[in-house]
Amino acid sequence: MGDPRGFIKHGRRNMTMQPVYDRLQHHDEHYIYPSVEKVKTQAARCMDCGVPFCMSGCPLGNLIPEWNDLVYRGRWEQALHALHATNNFPEFTGRVCPAPCETSCVLGINEPAVTIKLHEVSIADKGFEEGWIIPKPPLRRSDKSVAIVGSGPAGLACAQQLNRAGHRVTVYEKADRGGGLLMYGIPHYKLRKEKVQRRIDLLEAEGIEFRFSCEVGKDAPFADLKSGYDAVVVATGAEEPRDLPVEGRDLDGIHFAMEFLPQQNRSNWGDPDVAALHPKKQPISARGKKVMVIGGGDTGSDCIGTSMRQGASRVLNFELLSQPPRERAADNPWPQWSRVLRISSSVEEMQVLGGDVYYELMTTRFIGANRTVSGLETVKVDWSSGRPEKVAGSEQIWKCDLVLLAMGFLGPRSELLKQSGCETDPRSNIKTDPKTRMSSVEGVFAAGDCRRGQSLVVWAIAEGREVARCVDEYLTGERSQLPEVRLETFNY
Numbered sequence: 001m002g003d004p005r006g007f008i009k010h011g012r013r014n015m016t017m018q019p020v021y022d023r024l025q026h027h028d029e030h031y032i033y034p035s036v037e038k039v040k041t042q043a044a045r046c047m048d049c050g051v052p053f054c055m056s057g058c059p060l061g062n063l064i065p066e067w068n069d070l071v072y073r074g075r076w077e078q079a080l081h082a083l084h085a086t087n088n089f090p091e092f093t094g095r096v097c098p099a100p101c102e103t104s105c106v107l108g109i110n111e112p113a114v115t116i117k118l119h120e121v122s123i124a125d126k127g128f129e130e131g132w133i134i135p136k137p138p139l140r141r142s143d144k145s146v147a148i149v150g151s152g153p154a155g156l157a158c159a160q161q162l163n164r165a166g167h168r169v170t171v172y173e174k175a176d177r178g179g180g181l182l183m184y185g186i187p188h189y190k191l192r193k194e195k196v197q198r199r200i201d202l203l204e205a206e207g208i209e210f211r212f213s214c215e216v217g218k219d220a221p222f223a224d225l226k227s228g229y230d231a232v233v234v235a236t237g238a239e240e241p242r243d244l245p246v247e248g249r250d251l252d253g254i255h256f257a258m259e260f261l262p263q264q265n266r267s268n269w270g271d272p273d274v275a276a277l278h279p280k281k282q283p284i285s286a287r288g289k290k291v292m293v294i295g296g297g298d299t300g301s302d303c304i305g306t307s308m309r310q311g312a313s314r315v316l317n318f319e320l321l322s323q324p325p326r327e328r329a330a331d332n333p334w335p336q337w338s339r340v341l342r343i344s345s346s347v348e349e350m351q352v353l354g355g356d357v358y359y360e361l362m363t364t365r366f367i368g369a370n371r372t373v374s375g376l377e378t379v380k381v382d383w384s385s386g387r388p389e390k391v392a393g394s395e396q397i398w399k400c401d402l403v404l405l406a407m408g409f410l411g412p413r414s415e416l417l418k419q420s421g422c423e424t425d426p427r428s429n430i431k432t433d434p435k436t437r438m439s440s441v442e443g444v445f446a447a448g449d450c451r452r453g454q455s456l457v458v459w460a461i462a463e464g465r466e467v468a469r470c471v472d473e474y475l476t477g478e479r480s481q482l483p484e485v486r487l488e489t490f491n492y
Contacts, residue, residue, distance in 0.1 A: 003072065006044030012112035013042060017345055020352045024308055027188040027268050029095075030345065039122045042115045043071040049106035053335040054116060057104025059462040060086045060093075060485065064101060064116055071119050080127040083120065086483070088157045088461055089199060091128070092182060094121025095191050097458045098342075104335035128198070135205035142166040144475040147229040149216045149416070152180025153457050154448025155235035156199070157464030158471075159208050161482050165472045169208045170229070174215035175262075175277060180237055182457070184262035184277065187302050189309070193265060222419035231443050231471050234430060235464065236416060238409035238449040244294065248366030253373035257299045257406040260284045264306050286312040286402055292376060293317045294363055295406035298344075303404040305346030308353065315355045316398070317347070320407075322383050323359040362388060364395070366403065375399045412450035420444060429453050437470040445471055452487075462487060 003009075016032045017023065023030035034042070046068035054064045063082045070079035083090050094117055105113035127133045144167045148155045151173040159169045177183050179196040204210060214220055225232050241256045243249070263274040263284055275283045286307035293303045296319030307315050324341045332339050347357060360381050367375040380394035411417075411428030423440040425431045430439055430446035437445050447467035448460040466485035473480045 003044040004048060006041075006072070007047040007107050007111065007114075010041055010045050012045070012115060013038060014115045015118055020349050023189065023345075024349060027264065027309055029192050030189050031095075033122065033125075034118075036122075036126075039119060040072050040074060043068045043119050045107065045114050046072070047107055047114075051106075053104040053106055054101040054114070057335055057337075058101040059456075059459050059487075060465075062086050062101065062120075067123060068114065068116070068119055071123065076123065076126050077130070077132055079123045080132055083123050087120075088160050088465070089153065090120050090124040091195055091199070092153065092191065093458050093461065094118075094124055096182075096186055097456060100337050100456075100458075103338045106335075109334055133202070135202050136164075137206045138164055138166045140166050141168065142475070144168070144230045145170070145228075146231045146233060146471060146475075147172060147225040148233045148235055149225070150180060150235040150237060150448070150450075151178035151200075151210065152235060152237050152448060152460060153182060154237070154460035154464040154467075155180070155233070156203065157461040158233050158235060158447050158468045159464075160203055160206070161465055161468030162471060163203075163206055163208050165468070165480070165482055167230075167472070167475060171208060171210050172214050172216050172220060172225070173210060173212050174219075176213050178210055178212065184265055185258060185299070185302070187261065187306050188265055188268045189305060190302075193269060217413065217416040217419045222416065226441075226444065230475055231445065233445045233447055233467060233471060234412070234416070234420065234422070234439070234450055235447045235467075236412050236450050237460075238411050238429070238454045239413050240410040240428075241405065242407040242410055244363060244405055244407065246363060246365050248368055248373070248376075251366050251368040251373040252371055253401060254366060254403040255284055255405065257295070257303050257404055260404055261299075261302055261306060264310065284402075286310040286315075288313055289401035290399055291315045291402045291404065292398065292400040293404045293406055295319070295408065296321070296357060296359075297406065297408065299408075300404075300406035301344040301346045303406050304350050304355075305344075307402075307404070308346065308349050312402075315350050315353075316400075317350065317355070317357040318361045318363060318378065319357055319359050320362055320381065320388060321359065323357075360388075362390065367397070373400065373403055376403065409449070409454045411453070422446070427453055435470075436474065437467045438474070443474070445474075 018030045052065045067079040067082040099117040101116045102113040146169050148159050148171045151171050159171050163169045178200040182196045262277045266274045275281045287310050291307045291312045293300050326341050361378045362381050365377045380391040381388035421441050423431045430451050432446050445467050447463040462485045469480045469482040
């Protein structure tokens with residue numbers, strides 16, 4: 001702790017954003033970062049709390065007080081070393097993680113929390129600017145090989161850790177670029193894709209092999225990986241979207257979020273075929289349309305922001321659940337993740353331009369004209385019984401030209417599961433041993449959302465790191481030198 005009175009002298013000053021109308025004119029990142037000196041001042045607010053609950057709030061166990069102190073002292077390269085000790089990709093989490101560490105900050109009990117996420121991204125960005133982040137291939141190689149299915153944050157973290165242990169790692173990715181949702185799910189304005197590609201290039205330079213446009217289970221049978229490698233890690237994420245099987249679902253103009261979002265990211269890259277990843281190669285645009293986004297989570301928010309930037313004439317958001325409280329409820333005390341109302345930048349943009357989030361609404365049917373969606377019907381629901389009960393007489397018709405379904409994801413791809421032979425849990429995720437992280441199939445492991453269900457980028461990285469340690473022990477028969485990560489001690 002550099003300044004014992006820093007949290008008394010300085011108020012919280014976080015990164016800001018461009019004004020709404022300015023940021024809607026482009027797809028670039030819309031953050032405005034404070035100067036280095038102001039970041040150092042914010043780091044001074046990290047108090048000598050004795051027990052740093054921020055570290056327990058982070059699934060990665062980041063050494064937060066340590067690198068806060070180093071930032072305050074201007075020792076940026078040492079701060080980067082401390083940050084990389086637990087987090088492979090801080091330039092990602094510093095941008096898109098919801099920062100559960102901050103809701104666990106001791107200062108946050110009665111004052112605005114320390115700007116931990118700001119310090120994290122500032123350290124990572126300075127590391128790249130100064131040339132401190134360079135490829136570090138292992139000095140020695142083992143005779144073992146590992147195939148990793150999926151190049152999202154879990155797969156990438158697992159790959160880097162196993163590569164550091166000296167094993168030969170090959171990552172299979174069904175898309176034409178690496179990164180998973182980092183590349184083709186999260187919009188450009190939250191995480192520029194050049195930053196994702198920069199990290200992929202670094203991993204390749206460290207000796208990791210990537211095989212793009214190769215879907216395991218289709219282009220490459222799972223059995224070939226099982227027989228061709230000493231271990232296989234499934235890190236495909238939870239790709240099966242939750243559908244809305246109501247009347248009119250087969251009308252044109254109704255799409256899953258992950259059929260829509262990748263197209264804008266491809267466009268931002270300058271790809272001539274933006275619909276290359278769409279199952280029907282169908283281009284989707286919100287320009288000039290009345291858009292309904294069904295689902296109020298992060299994916300729904302991304303659909304809102306992307307639609308606004310494409311020039312939608314109107315965007316509305318429907319959420320089945322009740323509106324969260326503005327302050328912590330009695331049954332949600334510190335240092336738990338605070339289940340409170342959060343207004344994303346995209347929702348703010350929608351509200352400024354006349355749209356809004358409508359809570360406790362259930363879509364009951366889609367209405368069409370000429371085989372294309374032209375509206376939908378909703379009904380209010382009451383949650384007082386603990387289950388959504390339709391409110392009689394609350395039916396309403398809404399006009400729309402485009403519907404984006406963003407209601408979450410159910411689990412990994414069924415075809416891959418079938419070929420792998422891995423047992424699943426009651427939630428359709430791959431079931432693994434809690435100690436070895438191995439599935440029911442010998443030598444096959446699982447990491448990330450395909451194992452734990454839809455979750456956060458920071459969780460995916462933590463899963464990848466821990467599963468890499470378990471794979472290393474399986475391959476060598478000895479205690480791994482890779483760091484251990486606790487995965488079962490959190491409830492968010």
